Amino acid sequence: MACHLLIPAAGSGKRMGGDRNKLLIPLLEKPILQWTLEAAIASEAIAWIGVMAQPHDYPEFQKIFNRLHTTKPIRLIQGGATRQASVFNGLKALPTEGERVLIHDGARCLATPELFDRCDASLQTMPGFIAAVPVKDTIKIVNGKTIVDTPDRDRLWAAQTPQGFQVDLLKNAHLKAMELGWEVTDDAALFEKVGLPVQIVMGEETNLKVTTPQDLAIAEFILKSRS
Numbered sequence: 058m059a060c061h062l063l064i065p066a067a068g069s070g071k072r073m074g075g076d077r078n079k080l081l082i083p084l085l086e087k088p089i090l091q092w093t094l095e096a097a098i099a100s101e102a103i104a105w106i107g108v109m110a111q112p113h114d115y116p117e118f119q120k121i122f123n124r125l126h127t128t129k130p131i132r133l134i135q136g137g138a139t140r141q142a143s144v145f146n147g148l149k150a151l152p153t154e155g156e157r158v159l160i161h162d163g164a165r166c167l168a169t170p171e172l173f174d175r176c177d178a179s180l181q182t183m184p185g186f187i188a189a190v191p192v193k194d195t196i197k198i199v200n201g202k203t204i205v206d207t208p209d210r211d212r213l214w215a216a217q218t219p220q221g222f223q224v225d226l227l228k229n230a231h232l233k234a235m236e237l238g239w240e241v242t243d244d245a246a247l248f249e250k251v252g253l254p255v256q257i258v259m260g261e262e263t264n265l266k267v268t269t270p271q272d273l274a275i276a277e278f279i280l281k282s283r284s
């Protein structure tokens with residue numbers, strides 16, 4: 058079964074500090090979103106891509122789509138006020154034959170096609186998963202500036218995308234979130250809140266989310282080391 062991919066790309070990039078969507082910032086002469094799309098296009102598993110965007114970004118995003126060499130359909134879908142709302146809009150716009158969906162942040166432009174393929178294979182056997190990597194730092198829980206706990210690092214994983222789910226289960230979790238006013242930063246959290254299991258799939262250390270100007274420099278370094 059062909060895999061459908063939703064790319065939340067409707068943010069504003071506040072932490073990047075610029076005056077436009079950070080996904081339009083050039084990284085080695087290509088916009089961040091173009092790197093993300095090229096990796097998704099190169100993944101054998103993905104047959105259809107929906108990109109959630111703010112209408113004011115449509116013209117620039119369309120220019121990026123026009124530069125891509127692919128026959129895979131790429132659709133613009135109106136984004137929402139939060140990542141969560143953008144994903145919900147994406148779920149409603151999926152082609153009806155899609156039973157399972159991958160969701161991948163436009164800002165994670167270093168994910169490899171192999172990661173998408175591995176995630177799609179995992180999604181065939183589980184209702185929900187996230188790509189994640191084991192945490193390397195010792196993490197502290199603090200109250201104000203005082204440490205209150207040091208959780209066991211063996212149980213800590215850093216969440217990434219792709220994340221993948223059975224569409225009907227995820228839609229129901231989003232509906233419940235709207236009804237009860239839950240606000241979360243990833244889709245796995247909604248699955249967790251409704252009591253559904255989410256598995257871990259090994260992510261990639263280099264699969265960072267470009268969030269701050271420092272991340273741009275790191276992403277550039279990683280891309281150069283690949284060429």
Ligand SMILES: Nc1ccn([C@@H]2O[C@H](COP(=O)(O)OP(=O)(O)OP(=O)(O)O)[C@@H](O)[C@H]2O)c(=O)n1
Nearest residue numbers: 065066067068069070071072138139140163164
């Ligand atoms: N209303 C929103 C907000 C975010 N996103 C997307 O969700 C992904 C992860 O969000 P983040 O990295 O936080 O992006 P921004 O919201 O743009 O950044 P910031 O939080 O710094 O404003 C990004 O690809 C972003 O475009 C989205 O589709 N719709």
Ligand SMILES: C[C@](O)(CO)[C@H](O)COP(=O)(O)O
Nearest residue numbers: 162216217218242243244266
């Ligand atoms: C989905 C995500 O990328 C997992 O790391 C993340 O939660 C996105 O939300 P953020 O608020 O931009 O970190």
